[in-house]
Amino acid sequence: MTEEFLSGTTGNPWESGTLALVEEAVRKAAAAEIMPRFRQLAAHEIVEKNGPHDLVTVADRSAEEHLTASLTALLPGSVVVGEEAVHADPAVYDALRGDAPVWIVDPVDGTRQFVHGDPGFCTLVALARHGEVLASWTYAPALDEMAVAVRGHGARLYGVPIRSGSPAPGAVLEVAMSHPDFTTPEEKQALLALHTDGIHGRPCGSAGLEYLAVARGELDAVAFSWENAWDHAAGLLLVHEAGGTDLTLTGEPFRITGANALPFTAARDEPTARTLHDLLRAARPA
CATH class of the missing domain: 3.30.540.10 (Fructose-1,6-Bisphosphatase, subunit A, domain 1)
Incomplete structure (x- = not known):
């Protein structure tokens, strides 16, 4: 139907x-x-x-x-x-x-x-x-x-x-991530792992507009520590259909029904998502 x-x-x-x-x-x-x-x-x-x-x-x-x-x-x-x-x-x-x-x-x-x-x-x-x-x-x-x-x-x-494309080789990755006010100590520790060489992280604004920025290739990735479906459902489909992907800490796609391993990332392409996933997972084992 x-x-x-x-x-x-x-x-x-x-x-x-x-x-x-x-x-x-x-x-x-x-x-x-x-x-x-x-x-x-x-x-x-x-x-x-x-x-x-x-x-x-x-x-x-x-x-x-x-x-x-x-x-x-x-x-x-x-x-x-x-x-x-x-x-x-x-x-x-x-x-x-x-x-x-x-x-x-x-x-x-x-x-x-x-x-x-x-x-x-x-x-x-x-x-x-x-x-x-x-x-x-x-x-x-x-x-x-x-x-x-x-x-x-x-x-x-x-x-x-629109297509998300891929970051230029060797470029610093621009990543919007959960605002510190909305993270647990464990999630904050994981997200801090993204503040490293080759990545520029900043607090996110509207999640929907951050996803749109990824889909149109203006932002390399997002990393979020909460899973309310209304914040992510629309944007994740937008990113996927523009050529991007997402990964939770277990390496599985985000589920709108919940019970996701957090934080998770959505990115312009699979290699970028994998890079962020590996950093997050190392800082907070699933």
Whole structure:
């Protein structure tokens, strides 16, 4: 059912019109619920969920409600696993292991940037079934950037195919990694191994936009120590369809259903991913 939804009668998802319908739903949610509040938030519209570095705003909640209604209407029988719904009821996450098609939604990825008036935030939507991500949409409304990926059919930015390529031989690897505020002592120790000759590491911003940077060849890799599906599902498919790959500490691909060996990395190509994986694994044996 999900594959037919994406491919329509043409068999080619890029020609079916379905991708455009989802893109339109994402754009409408951002236009209605996010952008009118960008740089206009009142203090009472910003709440700490799990401390001062984990924020939620009225825009996050309203955009997720908007997307939940529009996406499930597009695909009857589908369900939504959204960041804010899971925060309210962790059992919602179990839908990723069920039989129904699942929309994985992060309404505002990079809420901290959004709150501070920085345009580096995005809306992430992925469509998955049986733990496999089939399509994804990464939309940065303040930058007007829309990237779409379909499993087995490539990745596009502004409708143009993108490829991640490989780093230049001998170049210093540019890596965005989990912010220290979101790591355990063991994970922090592993990530510190990436601060070495030949690698320049920095704290990540919006995970979705960091993945997009990898997919378009502007960033060599990311390394993350948390596994919430809404942060990674869309971006990982984007990276894979652009030619990149990912590895958890055990050498296995990341699973959106959880129980991954962390930290994990996603990179422009397999050799880069392997280099980072080996450093992380040596610093924190699985």
